[in-house]
Amino acid sequence: MTTLRKFSLASLSLALILGNTAGAQGTVKVGILHSLTGTMAISEITVANAAQLAVDEINAKGGVLGRKIVVVKEDGASDWPTFTTKAEKLLTQDRVAAVFGGWTSASRKAMLPVFEKNKGLLFYPVQFEGNECSPNIIYTGAQPNQQALPALEWALSQGYQNIFLLGSDYVYPRTANLILKKHITDRGAKVAGEEYVALGGTEFSSVINKIKAARPQVIINTLNGDSNVSFFKQYQAAGYSAATLPVISFSIAEQEAQAIGPALLTGQYATWNYFQSLPNAANKRFVAAYQKKYGKNAAITDPMAHAYMDVYLWKAAVEKAKSFDPAAVRKAIVGISMDSPLGKITVAPNGSLTQTVYTGQSGAGGQFKVIGQSKGVVAPQPYDKLAFPGKTCP
Amino acid sequence: MDPVFLFGQLFTGLSVASILLLAALGLALSFGLMRVINMAHGEFLMVGGYLTYLASQWLGPDFLWLAFPLAFLGSALLGALLEVTVIRRLYGRPLDTLLATFGVSLILQQAARQLFGSTGVPVTAPGWLAGAFVVHGGALDGLTFPHVRLFVIGLSLLVLGGMWWLLNRSRFGMHVRAVNQNREVASALGVNTRRLDLLVFALGSGVAGVAGVGLALLAPVNPTVGAAYIVNAFLVVVVGGVGSVLGGAVAAVGLGFVTALTEGFTSVSLAQAILLVLVVAFLQWKPRGLFPTRSRALEET
Numbered sequence: 001m002t003t004l005r006k007f008s009l010a011s012l013s014l015a016l017i018l019g020n021t022a023g024a025q026g027t028v029k030v031g032i033l034h035s036l037t038g039t040m041a042i043s044e045i046t047v048a049n050a051a052q053l054a055v056d057e058i059n060a061k062g063g064v065l066g067r068k069i070v071v072v073k074e075d076g077a078s079d080w081p082t083f084t085t086k087a088e089k090l091l092t093q094d095r096v097a098a099v100f101g102g103w104t105s106a107s108r109k110a111m112l113p114v115f116e117k118n119k120g121l122l123f124y125p126v127q128f129e130g131n132e133c134s135p136n137i138i139y140t141g142a143q144p145n146q147q148a149l150p151a152l153e154w155a156l157s158q159g160y161q162n163i164f165l166l167g168s169d170y171v172y173p174r175t176a177n178l179i180l181k182k183h184i185t186d187r188g189a190k191v192a193g194e195e196y197v198a199l200g201g202t203e204f205s206s207v208i209n210k211i212k213a214a215r216p217q218v219i220i221n222t223l224n225g226d227s228n229v230s231f232f233k234q235y236q237a238a239g240y241s242a243a244t245l246p247v248i249s250f251s252i253a254e255q256e257a258q259a260i261g262p263a264l265l266t267g268q269y270a271t272w273n274y275f276q277s278l279p280n281a282a283n284k285r286f287v288a289a290y291q292k293k294y295g296k297n298a299a300i301t302d303p304m305a306h307a308y309m310d311v312y313l314w315k316a317a318v319e320k321a322k323s324f325d326p327a328a329v330r331k332a333i334v335g336i337s338m339d340s341p342l343g344k345i346t347v348a349p350n351g352s353l354t355q356t357v358y359t360g361q362s363g364a365g366g367q368f369k370v371i372g373q374s375k376g377v378v379a380p381q382p383y384d385k386l387a388f389p390g391k392t393c394p
Numbered sequence: 395m396d397p398v399f400l401f402g403q404l405f406t407g408l409s410v411a412s413i414l415l416l417a418a419l420g421l422a423l424s425f426g427l428m429r430v431i432n433m434a435h436g437e438f439l440m441v442g443g444y445l446t447y448l449a450s451q452w453l454g455p456d457f458l459w460l461a462f463p464l465a466f467l468g469s470a471l472l473g474a475l476l477e478v479t480v481i482r483r484l485y486g487r488p489l490d491t492l493l494a495t496f497g498v499s500l501i502l503q504q505a506a507r508q509l510f511g512s513t514g515v516p517v518t519a520p521g522w523l524a525g526a527f528v529v530h531g532g533a534l535d536g537l538t539f540p541h542v543r544l545f546v547i548g549l550s551l552l553v554l555g556g557m558w559w560l561l562n563r564s565r566f567g568m569h570v571r572a573v574n575q576n577r578e579v580a581s582a583l584g585v586n587t588r589r590l591d592l593l594v595f596a597l598g599s600g601v602a603g604v605a606g607v608g609l610a611l612l613a614p615v616n617p618t619v620g621a622a623y624i625v626n627a628f629l630v631v632v633v634g635g636v637g638s639v640l641g642g643a644v645a646a647v648g649l650g651f652v653t654a655l656t657e658g659f660t661s662v663s664l665a666q667a668i669l670l671v672l673v674v675a676f677l678q679w680k681p682r683g684l685f686p687t688r689s690r691a692l693e694e695t
Contacts, residue, residue, distance in 0.1 A: 039618065042512045169663040196663045202613040202622055205409055205543070206657035206665075209402040212536070226514055229614035237519070237540035237612075239526040259614070261516025 028067045028324055030055070030314070031074060031090035033101030033111075038078025039200070042225070043303070044103050046255065047125060048073065049294055050304035051100045054311035057289065064315045065322065072096060080110040087111040091118040097324040098123060098314050100307060105129060105171050112137065121326035123314060125306035127250065127272075129175035130382045133393035135330060139352045140306045140313070142273050145381040148176045148220075150357040151248050151271035152183055154372050155218050160246075161189045164216035166207065166223060166231070169196035173222035176250070180220060182386040192216035197223065202230040208238045211245075221249040228252055232264045242267025248359075253301035254366060262366035272302040273353075274342045275360045275368045283341035299366065309340040313347065344377065350393040352380030398537050403658040404651070409543045411650025412550035413612070416605030417623045418630035418642050419557060420598030426637025427574050427594050429488055430481055433495040435627065436620025437502035438469040438599045442606020443615035444506060445469075447515045455520045458607070465603040473599020477592050499620070506617040514616030523611065546608040553601060554643055560597075561639065570594060574637065629673060635683030644684055649673075 032051050034044035055069045063069055072094045074086040083102065090096045091114065098121045102108045105128055115122045115136040127142035155163065163184055167173025177194060184191050193214040195207050204227075211219065223231055228249070235247070248269040254276045257265050276287060276299065286308060291298050313336065318324055321332035330351070337346040346354040354377045360368030383391040421435050442465035449464055450457040476498060484491045519542050527544075529537040561567035572580040573587050581587045613619060630649060634641030652672060656665040677683075 042514075042616075045512070195661060198663055198666060200618075200622055201662070202609075202619070203410060203413075203653075205406040206403065206654060206662055209399055209406060209658070212402065212538070213396060213399045226614040226616055226619075229514060229516075229616075230612065233519070233542075233612055234540070236524060237526060237542045238538055239528065239540070255513060259514040259516060259616070261518050263518050264516075 026067045027070045028064060029070045029072055029094055029096045030311075031072050031087075031094065031096040031099035031101065033074045033076055033083065033086055033090060033099055035078040035103065035107075036073075036075040039225070040076075040078040040103055040107075042259075043255070044076075046294075046298070046301070047103065047303050047307045048101075050290065050300075050308040051125075051311055053290055053293060054308045056293075058311065058315055064318050065324070074101075076101070076107055080104075080106045083107040083110045084114055087114040087120075087122075088118070091115070091120040097121075097318070098326065098329070100125070100310055100314075102126070103303070108132075108137070119326060121314075121330055123307075123310035125310055126303045129172045130179075130384060131175060131388065131391075133350055133382045135351065135394075136326070137351065138310070138313070138330075138333065138347070139380070139382070140310055141303065142355075142357070143352055143380040143382055144176055144179050144384055146273060146353075146355060146357050146378050147250055147271050148180055149183060149384075150374050150378065151220065151250065151269075151359065152180055152187075154269075154271070154359045155220070155248060156187060156189060157372075158218075160218035162192045162215070162217045163189060164192045164211055164214055164219045165194040166211075166219055166221050167196050168199045168201070168222065168224045168227055170199055170224075173224070176222050177220075179384045179387040182384070186386055197227060199224060199227070201227050204231045204234040205238075207231075208234060208240075212238070216245070219245065219247040221247050222251065223249075224251045226259070228256060229260050232260055232268075236264055242269075252362075253303075254299035254368065255301050257362055257366035257368075258299050262362065262364055265362040265366070266364055268362050269359055269371075270362065270368055271357060271359050273355045273357060274302040274305040275358055275370055276300045277360070277367050277369060278341065278343065278358070280339070280341070280343055282339050286341040305341045309338075309342060309345070312338065312340065346377070348380050350380060350382060352382065354379050397533050398535070399658065401534060401537055403654045405537075405539060405543070406657075407651035407654030408547060408647070409650070410653050411647040412547040413605070413608065413623075414626055414630050414650055415550045415643055415646035416546075416553060416608055417602065417627040418634075418646060419553065419605075419639065420601040421627050422631050422634065422637060422639055422642040423557075423598040423601070424595050425631060426639075427570060428481070428485070428591055430595075431488060431492045431495070432481075432598075433492060433624070434476065434499040434502060435495075435598075435602055436622075436624035437499050437506075438473060438602035438620070439606040439609060439623055440502070440506060440615075440617065440620040441465070441469050441472060442603035443517070443610040443619055444510060444515070444606075445603065446607045446610040447510075447517050447615050450517050455518075458520060461607050461610075462604060465607045466600040467603075469603025469606070470596040470600030473602075474592055474596040476599070477595040481595065482588070482591070503617045503621070510617075512617060514614040514619075517610040517615055519611045542611050546612065549604070549608050553604060554639075557601070557639060566593070629669075633673060633676060633683055635685040638683070638685040641683055641685030648684075 034048040076083040100123045102124050103126050122137045130144045165177045316336050317329045317333035321328040333347050334349050343356050357374040358370045359372035361371045445465040445468045446461040449461040523542045526538045526540040569585045630645045634645030656668045
């Protein structure tokens with residue numbers, strides 16, 4: 001290689017480096033606010049990881065509008081007042097363009113006034129009970145009509161007419177079951193019984209006695225967290241199985257299946273907008289990238305897929321708006337459509353997603369096989385027409 | 395009321411009682427002797443659960459024969475370590491012990507999180523425990539007794555029996571009772587009270603570890619599982635009369651039945667609140683519990 005060519009190569013690469021630095025001169029901050037400690041850390045750490053993965057991928061391809069994304073990671077510590085103060089800090093001190101975070105409805109309700117007051121933008125990735133519609137929140141998890149009601153439809157289509165509702169005792173299961181009960185009676189089916197156990201509760205023998213006395217054909221399960229482990233252990237010990245009394249769960253995904261022990265869950269059902277086993281190309285890329293970074297046996301769940309996609313959704317909206325301003329991004333995001341790991345999704349005017357609903361059946365390895373899906377995509381409906389007539393999003 | 399449901403609830407009461415008893419026995423033992431309120435007691439249950447998990451990973455479905463000695467010895471050793479490093483240095487300072495053991499409980503929870511992850515680990519009961527006895531025909535047609543529940547009831551009876559024998563029939567038990575009644579005199583008569591404290595604390599921790607094996611068959615094994623049982627275990631100890639093993643047993647059975655019956659008539663989420671109201675009322679009537687320990691050591695507190 002001649003000296004001249006060496007020199008020109010060197011200067012070219014120098015120019016490239018300088019050029020890149022000049023382009024990345026500006027950065028843009030976003031917040032990831034999840035419980036990294038405390039009781040919810042089980043679920044939320046991996047959701048934060050998924051959002052971080054999307055940021056890394058986007059940065060590796062040059063960032064957003066030529067700017068690298070800088071993540072400010074905060075710990076909500078499973079404590080709702082902490083979510084409020086951390087959200088306030090992210091918006092006023094770090095001046096982030098958007099925040100990705102929250103899991104429980106309590107954490108979302110704690111953050112909502114902060115985002116409204118400071119005109120921020122929150123991407124919330126988890127299924128929830130509806131009944132809420134803030135212009136400052138993009139609700140990408142399932143609305144009740146995108147998880148609970150399709151699950152009911154599926155149960156009815158299987159001939160299950162007598163339904164037992166079991167949940168943890170807090171806002172999400174109570175509201176979801178309120179909506180479900182209206183629809184069960186409306187469809188001429190029967191509520192065999194309804195029971196709630198304190199969050200984290202581990203003793204289910206009374207509940208199982210009540211279930212036995214009520215003789216339902218199916219259980220719709222909105223228990224959250226580790227109570228599911230106790231429930232399925234004791235349900236099996238009482239002689240039940242998926243064949244004798246099937247359970248449809250809304251909070252058991254691949255990660256929870258691992259903790260429960262796949263053997264206990266074999267044959268049981270779950271409804272979500274995403275399963276790790278979805279065969280689309282975007283999902284295969286996502287699963288491979290996540291497992292490359294966080295371990296080859298890492299389980300991937302619906303809220304993780306939503307969180308990952310939320311970052312891409314925000315990027316698309318920023319590029320459409322040509323601005324990082326939350327108000328402009330909120331306006332631009334409506335109508336954006338993309339092929340994501342969840343399949344085709346579109347943002348509806350109310351800031352939620354139009355997405356597909358899948359029913360999966362748990363297999364031996366803790367993965368769910370998709371056995372049913374909604375006819376096409378389902379538009380989000382924050383307020384259920386039967387349970388909350390006359391209420392709509394502004 | 396439907397007889398099947400009623401008998402089902404009575405069985406539930408017994409089953410809840412057996413778990414409460416296993417969780418509370420060690421607590422009653424260490425409080426009676428040393429007046430130590432051990433906030434880390436729940437974490438010994440957790441340790442027992444994790445050791446059960448390890449046994450099941452090593453041995454597959456027939457892990458129980460290893461799980462019991464492993465959980466007992468593992469928790470007992472950890473208990474002995476805690477006694478030597480922390481509790482021994484805080485004798486006669488109940489509030490400091492309470493705070494220190496609370497700190498230890500948080501450390502143990504975090505250690506479990508580091509070692510096993512914050513998601514729980516799966517423990518599947520062996521095949522012969524998976525089934526249930528079902529009554530066929532007659533008025534009680536359909537009444538079910540899950541094997542695993544019967545197993546845990548049997549386990550708690552065995553532990554209770556063993557404990558009774560140890561305390562009332564062995565030389566070690568005589569020393570324990572002597573120290574319980576009057577530490578100074580027992581010491582003057584040649585009982586090595588420091589060594590006894592260590593043994594009793596280790597024994598109480600080991601029993602909690604055995605309880606952890608039972609729990610692993612019924613409940614999740616995760617870093618916070620001990621915390622879920624500690625409140626009810628304290629309830630048993632207070633209602634039974636602090637320091638009384640017999641009182642603990644009677645209180646566990648009583649609380650188990652009260653829980654099961656209120657759960658049967660009301661909702662499960664309401665039952666815990668009703669139980670606490672009843673306990674408060676009971677303590678107004680009998681502030682020192684069902685079987686108050688007559689001991690000079692306790693009078694002094």
